[in-house]
Amino acid sequence: MSRLSVLVRPALATVVCLALVLVLLWLLQRKLIYFPDTAPVPPVGPGGADVTLTTADGLRLGAWLLAPQDTDRRLGVLVANGNGGDRAGRLPLARELAGRGFTVLLFDYRGYGGNPGSPSESGLALDAAAAYRHLADLVGADRVILYGESLGAAVATRLAVEHPPAALVLRSPFAGLAEVAGRHYPFLPVGLLLRDRYPVADLIGRVTAPTLVVYGTADATVPPEQSRTVADRAGGPVTVLAVDGADHNDASLLSGTELIGAIVALAERATSEPED
Numbered sequence: 539m540s541r542l543s544v545l546v547r548p549a550l551a552t553v554v555c556l557a558l559v560l561v562l563l564w565l566l567q568r569k570l571i572y573f574p575d576t577a578p579v580p581p582v583g584p585g586g587a588d589v590t591l592t593t594a595d596g597l598r599l600g601a602w603l604l605a606p607q608d609t610d611r612r613l614g615v616l617v618a619n620g621n622g623g624d625r626a627g628r629l630p631l632a633r634e635l636a637g638r639g640f641t642v643l644l645f646d647y648r649g650y651g652g653n654p655g656s657p658s659e660s661g662l663a664l665d666a667a668a669a670y671r672h673l674a675d676l677v678g679a680d681r682v683i684l685y686g687e688s689l690g691a692a693v694a695t696r697l698a699v700e701h702p703p704a705a706l707v708l709r710s711p712f713a714g715l716a717e718v719a720g721r722h723y724p725f726l727p728v729g730l731l732l733r734d735r736y737p738v739a740d741l742i743g744r745v746t747a748p749t750l751v752v753y754g755t756a757d758a759t760v761p762p763e764q765s766r767t768v769a770d771r772a773g774g775p776v777t778v779l780a781v782d783g784a785d786h787n788d789a790s791l792l793s794g795t796e797l798i799g800a801i802v803a804l805a806e807r808a809t810s811e812p813e814d
Contacts, residue, residue, distance in 0.1 A: 568657065571689075571715070571734060573622040578652030582629075585636065591645060591668040599653045599665055601625070601645035601672070604636040611639035613704065613805055614677035618666055618690030618697070619644075620710075624651035628687070630793040638802055641677055645669045659734035666697045680704060683805060686711070688760060688786070691768075692736035698745045705808040706749045707801055710757060710786055713739040713764040721761055739764075739771050746774040748808045750800055754784025754791050777804060 581588050582602040591599040602625060615635050617628055625644040632642040647665045648655030655661060674682050684703045686694025691711035698706050712718040715736040719726075742749070749772045753765035762780070769778045779800045784790045791797060 568734070571621060572649065572657040574647070574650040574657065575622075575624040575626075576649065576652065577624075579624050579626055579646065585633070589643075589672065591665070591672055593648075593664045593668040595661075595664055597648055597653065597655050597665075599645055599648065599668065600651055601643060601669060602629075602632070603676075604632045604642040604644070606639045606641055607637045609639040610641075611805065611809075612677060613639075613681050613683060613809065614641040614643065614673040615683045615685050615801075616643050616666075616669055616673050616694075617645075618669075618684070618686040618693040619647065619650070620688035620690050626651075628792075634793045634798050635801065638798065640683075640805070641673070643669055643673045659736060662693050663696055666693045667700070670697055670701055674701075681809075683707065683801075683808075685709070685801070688712070689715075689736065692738045695738050695741050695745065696736075698747060699741055702745070703747050705804050706745055706747050707752070707804065708738075708742075708749065708765075708768060709752045709791060709797070710754065710760045711738050711751060711765050711768045712736075712760045713767045717764060718760055739767050742768055742771050743773040745772065748804060749774055749776045750779065750804045751776060752779045752781065752791065752797055752800065754781045754786065754788060756783050757786045759786035 579600055586602050586604045589601045589603050591601050593599065619625065619628055625646050628644050632644050635642045646653050647657050648661050649657045682703050683705045684694040684698050685707040687709045691708040694706060715734060716732055751765055751769040753762050755762055769776050779796060781790050781796055
């Protein structure tokens with residue numbers, strides 16, 4: 539065997555292995571992005587109603603509608619979940635908001651909570667649009683507040699561009715999926731591999747509704763500076779709530795008093811401002 543062959547064959551084998559890894563990542567990347575609980579979700583129970591949403595591409599999605607308790611603000615909050623679990627994990631948030639007079643719609647994306655289909659950026663956009671239509675029909679298009687959690691902040695931002703809300707709440711938003719993935723997988727060319735992009739920082743400038751950006755200062759999943767970048771690029775009036783010491787899934791960022799209070803304050807500002 540020549541010296542050249544001795545050098546070339548290991549190099550070729552390395553290149554082939556890397557190519558295979560990249561191909562597998564391309565094919566399986568959505569397994570690294572979406573972490574659904576796929577089992578059906580039980581009925582919502584007292585204070586809520588089980589509803590079914592129909593997407594533009596014909597999927598039927600499970601959802602829960604929670605009625606306002608005591609005072610009715612005649613405002614609806616549409617909650618776009620993050621990339622894990624199902625709507626049951628957002629029920630404490632919904633109950634807190636319903637207790638403060640909001641109508642709240644929780645829904646699961648395709649592939650989550652027993653729903654048919656598989657998640658993707660375009661698919662989640664269709665799911666959110668179906669949820670928006672349902673809530674807007676109940677409370678009026680100008681009375682809908684969009685709430686997005688983490689990846690759901692990207693879903694809510696895109697929806698806000700297409701259907702301007704009364705207000706927008708972004709909890710732990712990232713600048714873009716490539717940016718946040720690059721922080722967790724710095725050894726991979728994620729910018730070239732990603733099929734789903736979720737460009738929040740690029741879209742938020744087109745949203746003129748009052749916006750609240752909430753993040754934890756100790757977030758190890760979405761770097762706090764990315765949430766601040768989103769706030770800096772907002773196209774409308776923006777309020778920032780930095781929850782000191784909070785990590786991505788801490789209770790204070792799920793349904794904490796600071797979060798709920800900031801949402802109530804945003805809603806009151808958004809609905810008290812005089813129309814042009």
